[in-house]
Amino acid sequence: MSLVVQKYGGSSVADAEGIKRVAKRVVEAKKKGHQVVAVVSAMGDTTDELIDLAREVSPISSGREFDMLLTAGERISMSLLAMAIKSLGHEAQSFTGSQAGLITDAVHNKARIIDVTPGRIKDSVDEGNIAIVAGFQGVSQDSKDITTLGRGGSDTTAVALAAALDAECCEIYTDVDGVFTADPRVVKKARKIDWISFGDMLELASSGSKVLLHRCVEYARRYNIPIHVRSSFSPLPGTWVSNEPRGDQPMEQALISGVAHDTSEAKITIVGVPDKPGEAAAIFRAIADAELNIDMVVQNVSAATTGLTDISFTLPKTDGRRAIDALKKQKEGIGYDSLRYDDQVAKISLVGAGMKTNPGVTATFFEALANAGVNIELISTSEIRISVVTRQDEVNEAVRVVHTAFGLDSDSDEAVVYGGTGR
Amino acid sequence: MSLVVQKYGGSSVADAEGIKRVAKRVVEAKKKGHQVVAVVSAMGDTTDELIDLAREVSPISSGREFDMLLTAGERISMSLLAMAIKSLGHEAQSFTGSQAGLITDAVHNKARIIDVTPGRIKDSVDEGNIAIVAGFQGVSQDSKDITTLGRGGSDTTAVALAAALDAECCEIYTDVDGVFTADPRVVKKARKIDWISFGDMLELASSGSKVLLHRCVEYARRYNIPIHVRSSFSPLPGTWVSNEPRGDQPMEQALISGVAHDTSEAKITIVGVPDKPGEAAAIFRAIADAELNIDMVVQNVSAATTGLTDISFTLPKTDGRRAIDALKKQKEGIGYDSLRYDDQVAKISLVGAGMKTNPGVTATFFEALANAGVNIELISTSEIRISVVTRQDEVNEAVRVVHTAFGLDSDSDEAVVYGGTGR
Numbered sequence: 072m073s074l075v076v077q078k079y080g081g082s083s084v085a086d087a088e089g090i091k092r093v094a095k096r097v098v099e100a101k102k103k104g105h106q107v108v109a110v111v112s113a114m115g116d117t118t119d120e121l122i123d124l125a126r127e128v129s130p131i132s133s134g135r136e137f138d139m140l141l142t143a144g145e146r147i148s149m150s151l152l153a154m155a156i157k158s159l160g161h162e163a164q165s166f167t168g169s170q171a172g173l174i175t176d177a178v179h180n181k182a183r184i185i186d187v188t189p190g191r192i193k194d195s196v197d198e199g200n201i202a203i204v205a206g207f208q209g210v211s212q213d214s215k216d217i218t219t220l221g222r223g224g225s226d227t228t229a230v231a232l233a234a235a236l237d238a239e240c241c242e243i244y245t246d247v248d249g250v251f252t253a254d255p256r257v258v259k260k261a262r263k264i265d266w267i268s269f270g271d272m273l274e275l276a277s278s279g280s281k282v283l284l285h286r287c288v289e290y291a292r293r294y295n296i297p298i299h300v301r302s303s304f305s306p307l308p309g310t311w312v313s314n315e316p317r318g319d320q321p322m323e324q325a326l327i328s329g330v331a332h333d334t335s336e337a338k339i340t341i342v343g344v345p346d347k348p349g350e351a352a353a354i355f356r357a358i359a360d361a362e363l364n365i366d367m368v369v370q371n372v373s374a375a376t377t378g379l380t381d382i383s384f385t386l387p388k389t390d391g392r393r394a395i396d397a398l399k400k401q402k403e404g405i406g407y408d409s410l411r412y413d414d415q416v417a418k419i420s421l422v423g424a425g426m427k428t429n430p431g432v433t434a435t436f437f438e439a440l441a442n443a444g445v446n447i448e449l450i451s452t453s454e455i456r457i458s459v460v461t462r463q464d465e466v467n468e469a470v471r472v473v474h475t476a477f478g479l480d481s482d483s484d485e486a487v488v489y490g491g492t493g494r
Numbered sequence: 495m496s497l498v499v500q501k502y503g504g505s506s507v508a509d510a511e512g513i514k515r516v517a518k519r520v521v522e523a524k525k526k527g528h529q530v531v532a533v534v535s536a537m538g539d540t541t542d543e544l545i546d547l548a549r550e551v552s553p554i555s556s557g558r559e560f561d562m563l564l565t566a567g568e569r570i571s572m573s574l575l576a577m578a579i580k581s582l583g584h585e586a587q588s589f590t591g592s593q594a595g596l597i598t599d600a601v602h603n604k605a606r607i608i609d610v611t612p613g614r615i616k617d618s619v620d621e622g623n624i625a626i627v628a629g630f631q632g633v634s635q636d637s638k639d640i641t642t643l644g645r646g647g648s649d650t651t652a653v654a655l656a657a658a659l660d661a662e663c664c665e666i667y668t669d670v671d672g673v674f675t676a677d678p679r680v681v682k683k684a685r686k687i688d689w690i691s692f693g694d695m696l697e698l699a700s701s702g703s704k705v706l707l708h709r710c711v712e713y714a715r716r717y718n719i720p721i722h723v724r725s726s727f728s729p730l731p732g733t734w735v736s737n738e739p740r741g742d743q744p745m746e747q748a749l750i751s752g753v754a755h756d757t758s759e760a761k762i763t764i765v766g767v768p769d770k771p772g773e774a775a776a777i778f779r780a781i782a783d784a785e786l787n788i789d790m791v792v793q794n795v796s797a798a799t800t801g802l803t804d805i806s807f808t809l810p811k812t813d814g815r816r817a818i819d820a821l822k823k824q825k826e827g828i829g830y831d832s833l834r835y836d837d838q839v840a841k842i843s844l845v846g847a848g849m850k851t852n853p854g855v856t857a858t859f860f861e862a863l864a865n866a867g868v869n870i871e872l873i874s875t876s877e878i879r880i881s882v883v884t885r886q887d888e889v890n891e892a893v894r895v896v897h898t899a900f901g902l903d904s905d906s907d908e909a910v911v912y913g914g915t916g917r
Contacts (some may be wrong), residue, residue, distance in 0.1 A: 087550030094551075121570065127510030128517075128574045129581035136580070139588050140573035143566040147544065150563035151551045157559070158552035165562050170638070215593070215614075 073239040074106040078229035082246040083303035084148045085115030094155035106196040110206045110229040113144025134179025138219045145205035153203045163201040168208030175209035181221035187235035223284030234294035242299045249300050249309030250282050252329040252479040257467045260480035266316045271328040274456040278420035279333025326425035327477045332470050333418045337391045340383040343408025346373035353405045361397035363390045367451040388414050417466035420458040439476035445469045496662040497529040501652035505669040506726035507571045508538030517578035529619040533629045533652040536567025557602025561642045568628035576626045586624040591631030598632035604644035610658035646707030657717035665722045672723050672732030673705050675752040675902040680890045683903035689739045694751040697879040701843030702756030749848035750900045755893050756841045759808040766831025769796035769803045776828045784820035786813045790874040811837050840889035843881040862899035868892045
């Protein structure tokens with residue numbers, strides 16, 4: 072019998088009505104003859120409310136205890152979902168991350184899964200139950216302490232269980248219809264993508280698309296678990312993310328999968344860096360020692376007259392303060408002139424495996440931006456992605472013109488396709 | 495180093511302020527040189543809110559899932575308390591019932607403790623931590639499912655841990671100053687009791703006193719763990735419950751420990767029962783088969799002319815409907831005339847080991863009631879308790895006159911004492 076892992080996010084189980092609606096969805100899958108494992112997040116705002124409570128009692132939210140606190144959220148949603156399913160006449164059992172065998176390292180608040188031993192889940196579904204599993208949580212291997220997996224942890228729980236249980240697929244239920252060619256709130260004509268390769272999805276996720284997180288897609292790719300992202304409010308199919316399109320999916324892949332944008336980053340420019348070996352290393356060692364993650368990095372050609380260059384990079388705004396502090400401390404060692412900090416930037420990224428074989432993509436991208444009067448401040452490229460940094464107040468217009476330029480608009484007949492097989 | 499187990503109820507940790515206040519109390523005990531284990535209930539109304547949610551999603555609240563749901567409550571309060579303690583500069587770790595080694599049977603919603611294996615708690619306090627433990631919950635021995643201990647479960651958790659850890663005592667913190675000679679809301683002159691024997695406390699608990707539940711006191715008596723019931727809002731000593739008074743406690747025990755009352759019961763009278771062997775057995779077999787607990791039972795002398803008698807008993811009002819149904823089903827088999835159901839009754843109980851050796855107690859009790867015009871409907875006695883059933887609207891007046899008659903009023907010099915050693 073085929074096994075399906077489903078995951079329902081906080082907005083899908085925000086209240087009693089939501090839980091009952093999810094219970095029906097879960098039972099539908101069971102009735103179709105699948106064994107079903109449903110992973111749930113905490114209800115709606117529960118996690119935020121718990122965080123607020125923690126801040127009220129203590130200025131320091133300690134790792135171990137903070138995890139213990141947060142995991143109460145999924146415990147509530149999972150047991151309620153099990154009850155709702157039972158009241159529909161089906162057997163259900165809920166399991167904590169620990170009971171489900173989600174074994175992690177001991178890094179509280181952002182633990183990594185190191186093993187999955189889902190024996191109890193397997194027994195439960197083999198006995199005919201629907202198994203409900205708390206997302207986002209695990210238990211540390213050595214100390215047996217409760218851990219949480221950090222942002223997007225419930226998606227990762229679902230994919231990890233799907234891999235360990237050899238599931239047919241992992242369905243991620245959310246409050247949108249799937250992955251779109253651009254953020255539908257910005258681009259009204261954005262199209263739902265029927266199928267996208269793991270590779271393109273990874274680039275979209277790291278470029279600002281919020282439907283799936285990079286970590287979850289990476290895990291799914293490693294274990295080759297097809298993901299179906301779909302709405303818990305609608306019966307329509309959503310977006311399949313996998314290595315290869317399925318039989319009923321188009322074999323022609325669009326040249327461009329989508330346009331992502333991200334306004335959560337800031338740009339730091341280090342002005343007047345001597346253009347000699349070791350300078351960039353000194354700068355990024357200082358950043359790394361402060362445990363900060365950076366995104367794009369660009370170094371200009373140095374001015375011939377001065378022998379000085381500028382280095383710019385982007386990073387999450389929330390890390391901006393610490394990055395500036397770390398660089399200021401090393402001013403002597405690095406030997407730069409000054410620092411510029413700019414949080415009014417936005418990043419726009421074009422993603423698509425098709426661009427590898429189509430040299431016109433970059434030109435079309437830049438022309439569209441130029442025609443709309445959008446100035447490009449930084450450029451960075453990967454094999455299947457081009458990203459630019461622009462002014463933040465221009466980002467919505469920029470995304471729209473690029474989306475149109477590549478024929479992605481839903482009423483356009485111009486969608487540029489190429490015969491691909493995914494990657 | 496001596497180890498103290500403290501227990502804080504839901505009203506003590508109702509909000510962030512409460513949790514911070516409790517954190518200070520816990521730290522005070524630690525500073526006095528004790529190893530400290532603090533057992534907590536869920537915050538304020540959390541449990542009721544979770545029950546409401548369960549009712550919204552399902553008309554049937556299933557045992558296993560219901561327990562999983564409810565245990566989220568203590569998980570929240572215990573982790574917040576640990577954080578609050580850490581922010582005061584002391585190390586703290588929180589543990590679920592399962593982690594703390596509270597092993598129970600598999601009867602969900604009212605599990606019984608069958609073993610306590612507090613190895614992790616012992617290690618934690620030996621390492622210098624304050625250990626915080628979730629009250630009310632455990633894990634079933636065979637199925638490893640999460641269980642809850644039912645009403646008053648957190649007190650039982652605390653006493654069970656105190657026994658398993660060989661604690662010096664178990665402090666039960668609550669929102670009143672201790673055990674009183676009567677309910678202070680009814681008797682303004684009620685006195686706080688400094689020390690009371692396990693035996694008298696057990697009788698008070700089963701007669702309507704709500705400060706400690708029978709089950710917790712019974713457990714403490716079996717393992718000889720002194721209980722100190724006291725207020726989390728005040729530094730004053732409360733009431734010690736133990737086998738023997740401690741060195742600093744009065745060796746003279748009051749003739750009467752207190753007057754308890756209970757308005758939660760109903761009276762059922764079975765009229766016209768043939769006075770022959772086996773009748774009472776048939777009646778109470780019917781009640782037992784319906785899994786109902788009864789309290790007082792009284793059978794009148796049968797009328798010589800008819801050979802028929804009446805049997806009355808009291809039981810919780812909440813079980814009244816089911817008891818009547820069970821008896822109606824067996825009407826043929828038992829062969830009675832009719833049933834009377836009366837939920838306008840109250841029970842008043844006088845408790846004190848001293849009454850064993852003082853034959854005047856019963857007379858003084860009944861005279862006090864008679865002088866106040868209170869009619870007695872049923873009487874039942876144990877070695878150290880006399881209980882009567884009266885009309886419910888007379889109960890407050892009845893408790894007051896009895897309290898006064900035995901010299902228990904706080905401004906009275908007449909307190910009747912006897913040289914006892916406790917029991």
